[in-house]
Amino acid sequence: MTLAVWPRPRLRLGMVGGGLGGNIGTSHRTAALMDGRWDLVAGALSRDADRARASAAAWQIAPDRAYTDHAAMAEAEAARPDGIDAVTICTPNSSHHPIAMAFLAAGIHVICDKPLTVSPALADELLAAARVRGRVFAVTHTYSGYPMVRMAREMIAAGELGTVRSCAVEYASQYQAEPAEPDDWQNDPAVSGPLGIVAGTGTHAHHLIEFVTGARVVELSADLATLVPGHRLEDHATMHLRFDNGARGYLWNTTIACGNENGLAFRVYGEKGGLAWRQEHPNHLFHSPLRAPTRILTRGGFGAGPAAEAVSRVPAGHPEGYLEAFANLYAEIADAVLAAKTGAPPPAAPFPTVEDGARGVRFMFAARASAKEGSRFVALDNP
Amino acid sequence: MTLAVWPRPRLRLGMVGGGLGGNIGTSHRTAALMDGRWDLVAGALSRDADRARASAAAWQIAPDRAYTDHAAMAEAEAARPDGIDAVTICTPNSSHHPIAMAFLAAGIHVICDKPLTVSPALADELLAAARVRGRVFAVTHTYSGYPMVRMAREMIAAGELGTVRSCAVEYASQYQAEPAEPDDWQNDPAVSGPLGIVAGTGTHAHHLIEFVTGARVVELSADLATLVPGHRLEDHATMHLRFDNGARGYLWNTTIACGNENGLAFRVYGEKGGLAWRQEHPNHLFHSPLRAPTRILTRGGFGAGPAAEAVSRVPAGHPEGYLEAFANLYAEIADAVLAAKTGAPPPAAPFPTVEDGARGVRFMFAARASAKEGSRFVALDNP
């Protein structure tokens, strides 16, 4: 309930991809708008000119700022006195890299969808470019914006679980429970990358468990499979995880599990207790202290700590959801962009960045390497 | 996922009450902003000048449109060429009536918090004034904006339950589980009205069950009690309900139930099945067809119908919450205001209006009358 509110100038946002017809643009726009921190003023919302125009009109973007080409947009916006402060990239995986490079080159801050890139090398380039250019580069691992995820992270950092020993993370969905449509870009390695949607959800799961525990996956063993006929890319992954603090765990990641709408969940167990959270019921965090009954911690409720309160808007019992979690990231990114504009030191907010994105890509490629070698454990070389 | 999006002009919103320090203004503002349908451009956000100024600044309202008096605001905004299209009233109960009258008199559309007024007579005045002035007058029974509430309403209207026989509605919270603070206006009959918070939550519950079933409460028996020492107004109500279609039911409404953060819920049973919904898990609707297993209907999921889809933004499994429900009302009100501005016929959207608000006030006063007479049944005289 204490989402900090004080006078701050609004920022100007542009979007590449995300036009009408899909969901992702609506999510980004709604998240950006709801707290009054951003105005959406420019976009290359589609490569199809008609759709780009219609999308821009629907979203009240001025016609002269409705582009069809990201490079033209980067150049034009960089040249305007009222040009965008940041761009959000909502395109298919394989185009993240060139688009982000173009906006970084234009000196514009970047918000990019996951997985960051379709290879570790491309991720490294983005990481290096962001550093050289000194731009904010966020990656939208949205789930890290949920208040009770922040609460879990805060509790673990404060030692409330003691040493973390076991981590279970899963991302089960039914997005691909049936054979893919012919035009599904997520089934096309040329567009989706060699790991497709498994990389998209896998990097979410990987980021989430690292975000919450503060630990790093350092070794993994993976089994990857393509279980639905007609899929050209893997749709099922299981992993053994080993963390830098000695913890073990598993990751289960599949898109073929009928009935799982968006089944991202984690459970973490330490010497002094356990925590469990499910994305589909995000306002609740189950805390099981050693030798004591499980407590239901709620967003806004008794027991919610400062980290959760900092990203809450409404009182307990009034559910916040996915869009609010997303908006929390946009609010934190806004603060970081404002700081960058004024030369102030960057705020301490934990929104995911290009480093996290690059680590996720390496993680998925390590899984691929393990799977190709009979699931033997492989070490991660994190950036 | 099909929240209709097409080019429509933004509207200008003003707010009375709701300044920083409380929750209610934040909810209204966020709901108004998130879909890009409204700009918040004016406000009399507090009667305290400093707080009014600070609130306006935090929300990027220009200083010359930061008022401390609602009458001055109504006059000034009505006189501006870029004056507000509608005002949202977030003040304590007893001031709803004069403020709404002032803005109606200025020709400005009104959005008002519940309970509408502190007496049926005052509610009748507002109803009459809205009709005379031909203004949109919405009452924020927010919970009717949830997609799965819309789904329940649609299913019942389509006859999927057959004749509705039994309705259970409850609103259990812990807002007043402890003795009231001395400055709590909800405990002050002069500000809160003779029924205080029980009227606030009771009218929500009453509206919800009528909204979902399409039936009207025509008789009730109520027991009201003040159970927490120091409370000056009732904090506990139970009611027997009789509906115009022959259905029976109960309503339980209390603010002293520890552990209930915002426990609004309904269950409806008909000859062909039952429905159950809980506000704290709003993306799920449980449907129990006669002689068949219970089905979990989900927002955005398989089985969600057009009414739910029309007010959804993101795919299944990505929880929408209270603020999205609220935003759904703001979007529907925007359409109604646009139609009024252009002289188009009003759209068919089911957002709650001054009629619903007036019916709620009558409902609570009927409960009061029954309670005073040993809980005998009394008939409602609905507008």
Added chain:
Amino acid sequence: MTLAVWPRPRLRLGMVGGGLGGNIGTSHRTAALMDGRWDLVAGALSRDADRARASAAAWQIAPDRAYTDHAAMAEAEAARPDGIDAVTICTPNSSHHPIAMAFLAAGIHVICDKPLTVSPALADELLAAARVRGRVFAVTHTYSGYPMVRMAREMIAAGELGTVRSCAVEYASQYQAEPAEPDDWQNDPAVSGPLGIVAGTGTHAHHLIEFVTGARVVELSADLATLVPGHRLEDHATMHLRFDNGARGYLWNTTIACGNENGLAFRVYGEKGGLAWRQEHPNHLFHSPLRAPTRILTRGGFGAGPAAEAVSRVPAGHPEGYLEAFANLYAEIADAVLAAKTGAPPPAAPFPTVEDGARGVRFMFAARASAKEGSRFVALDNP
């Protein structure tokens, strides 16, 4: 896990009613057998001679102890040196009284199904007879045998909720969601009594809330209705409750609620916290202390107190169910019968007795009286 086990002689049980073809006999038999406290050795299991014989054979009752008439059974068993210690009565409501009177007259302890009788006067007779004869007389309000119900009772008695203020109890089922079968005795006032199944489930609910809170309902207002065409008896009841400690509450009791398999539940709120329990998930008790997160107390788990432990068999996480709750009553009744046989003082176990049964009958008849007078409050005259 500490269900007390020490050498105690087995007792001999007889049964009237309950033969094959129904559920109730199986429940009683299984509950009686599972802890090795009772042998089922005699029965008048049906008025139909063939069914009585077949039922006795299936349950390994010797043919000479398979009766078709309860009076003959009482006489014969009383005369045997190895006659039954107690009889369990599983017949339709209207025959409870004569059967119980016959066995009491024969000096045999009685276990009787609910509702105890079909009128308060008959209940009073049984109460008086049990006292005169000095026999144990249990009434199977089974739900009071659940460990977590015992835990709730213990917590409230220990003051963990402080003064109890609000009680919500409901018993929603779908037993009669459709028009009754022609031969359904529960729809026949001559057999079922003037309140039928609503009295059966209503007395369960009434007993449960009094058992848990230790408070007594002293006034009620009721609305009764027959909502399903073809029902000759009420199928829907709502009540306002007032307790002797000043608490208020509601009771909702219906048999027409599709999807509710056996929806008995209570919620109790006091000045220091709340408790919630649902019969369909009986191993969990939700405890919401004031200003603290809700805790999930579990049977056998950390936080389970002595009263729950005393009636548990297996460790936490191994669900116990309805039959174990029932068996807990049978074990406590066995102890009481053993004490009576040896002249020892009766043990302190809280199994429900004829007093509870008589209070339940009065409760339902008071509800009937209130309903007939426009739901005005009526006072209970408890035994």
Added chain:
Amino acid sequence: MTLAVWPRPRLRLGMVGGGLGGNIGTSHRTAALMDGRWDLVAGALSRDADRARASAAAWQIAPDRAYTDHAAMAEAEAARPDGIDAVTICTPNSSHHPIAMAFLAAGIHVICDKPLTVSPALADELLAAARVRGRVFAVTHTYSGYPMVRMAREMIAAGELGTVRSCAVEYASQYQAEPAEPDDWQNDPAVSGPLGIVAGTGTHAHHLIEFVTGARVVELSADLATLVPGHRLEDHATMHLRFDNGARGYLWNTTIACGNENGLAFRVYGEKGGLAWRQEHPNHLFHSPLRAPTRILTRGGFGAGPAAEAVSRVPAGHPEGYLEAFANLYAEIADAVLAAKTGAPPPAAPFPTVEDGARGVRFMFAARASAKEGSRFVALDNP
């Protein structure tokens, strides 16, 4: 509700291990007694003579049939005309083999706890001995006795999920969340075997997923770890599973997960739908047909099929639990023993046998082999 009941003679049961002070004997005894199929008449309940005597007395076993040595018991009971029909073995893991061999040699049917043995070779010996002797040999993978587990198995066998593609099974508990007590035999490799409790719960999980799917694990990759200081045996296992029908899956098995009382659960996904079941809420089975809402199938409820009905006692909404699941196995074993006694062909009941037990032991030793070799996949050589 149709647990078949017809006249059948009672059988005589003996028990080795399981005396007072532990839980396991109580579970077996209660399960054996509740349906009136078995009498517990003999036991070597403890190696401690006093405890053996006290336990026998508490359970009404005649003093002359209270043994302290299993070999003496096997010999004496085999020699009695009223000797036991079957023995149930509730001792620590390492003694299962010699005890079972002794009773098989005496011609007595065997019921044995899991894991069957502490090596595959010993399991093979028991399997061979049972075949040679022609005795019933059950292994108490209790969870396969739950009605809704039977329902899942039946649905999958009937093709309701189509080809099974993905299986997730987990057994998370908190039994060893803290350092072991010095006298905990489950932490002593000499008594518990080289895999300790991980083998106990792991074989349960393995059996359950094979039982439900009808598929066999043919390859696995495992990571085993000892995460709690002071544990001498592994307390954490993750596995990638590959099944003979092409399905993939994971198994997570740990005893250190605070808050998990007995967290056995499976989820199975096929081309036409998914199923999910949790042991702690065993009366519900969640069925998610492709492109349709999830349905909650309940024990005894609408939609429950013949396999579930065959092992149910009470109507829907009256929870059955762990002991009833256990009793279902005891009832099926009784039928098998009766058939063996009379030379009738063995009934078709699916209770787990020595074959299942031996397969479980091989499974866990394969996991051990994989873990020792960097988690590479290893093939199972199933009996």
